[in-house]
Amino acid sequence: MTQSTIPAIAPSEITSKTVFDQRRRFLKHAGGLSAALMTAPLWAAEKLAFTSTASYGLTDALTPRKDVTHYNNFYEFGTDKEAPSRRAGSLKTRPWTIAVEGEVHKPQVFDIDQLLKLAPIEERVYRLRCVEAWSMVIPWLGYPLAALLKQAQPTGSAKYVEFVSLHDMEQMPGQRSPVLQWPYREGLRLDEAMHPLALLTFGLYGELLPNQNGAPVRMVLPWKYGFKSAKSIVKIRLLKEQPVSSWMQAGPSEYGFYANVNPEVDHPRWSQAKERRIGEFLKRPTLPFNGYAEQVSSLYAGMDLKHYF
């Protein structure tokens, strides 16, 4: 086969991965095209370089990127799992800022491009356990939230951290429905927020976050139920008192402030003893603190975690 037999690919076709894969196979077969052209996917999101990778002993297979990006909870774009991947295109992720304010010596507004350079980006392969009893294993990209909080210098009276997601009905059509009190708000105790596992996250699978996963910046808290990990954050407030999260307002008996993954404390409407790994059939047992007990249990020494659920 010679190069002259390669059919022209219309520009309208090159965004389709299937077409690209076919073309790539075809070109490989034909030979003679540079490796760079064959490996650079034209539809891909922006790459995000990282300096190290860690998985904390986790050897489970990664959840396919397709599931990570098409099975989402992001109620700002609807409550169906597939709705965020279909609808989150309306979110504008540039320009974007995060304001850090409240009980800090240096309140500041950080631009997203400044944030991306504040500390080295690391890859962290974490389990994510949803309160709905399913889980995924995701290679996230980010750095500890502590790096950002230290810039703002929390005062001695700062005891809690509140995360506030974007509030904009034009960009987030799901906010027309009162399923939660908008904007989405979550919170942590300051020592939880300063823990090295608490990741300020900008990407996954080697690329900037897709909108449906909380672009351009979100939290990932691997030892807590997924709802604690607020997406598309615009404000971080340091507080003296424990904030009330959107989920606590929606169902105080179902969604506690701590929300540590705990197989011994059932959700009032279902068991938390097991979970279904997305892409797998059989259920697996849920681990205390989602498998991160060694790293985080000292944060809760002496606390009754059935009471503080």
Ligand SMILES: Nc1nc2c(c(=O)[nH]1)N[C@H]1C(S)=C(S)[C@@H](COP(=O)(O)O)O[C@H]1N2
């Ligand atoms: N702003 C906002 N953040 C959010 C949510 C949401 O609806 N809105 N859903 C939470 C829930 S319930 C889960 S399980 C995770 C899902 O993250 P993922 O779609 O990247 O897997 O995001 C959390 N963060």
Ligand SMILES: [Mo]
């Ligand atoms: Mo969740």
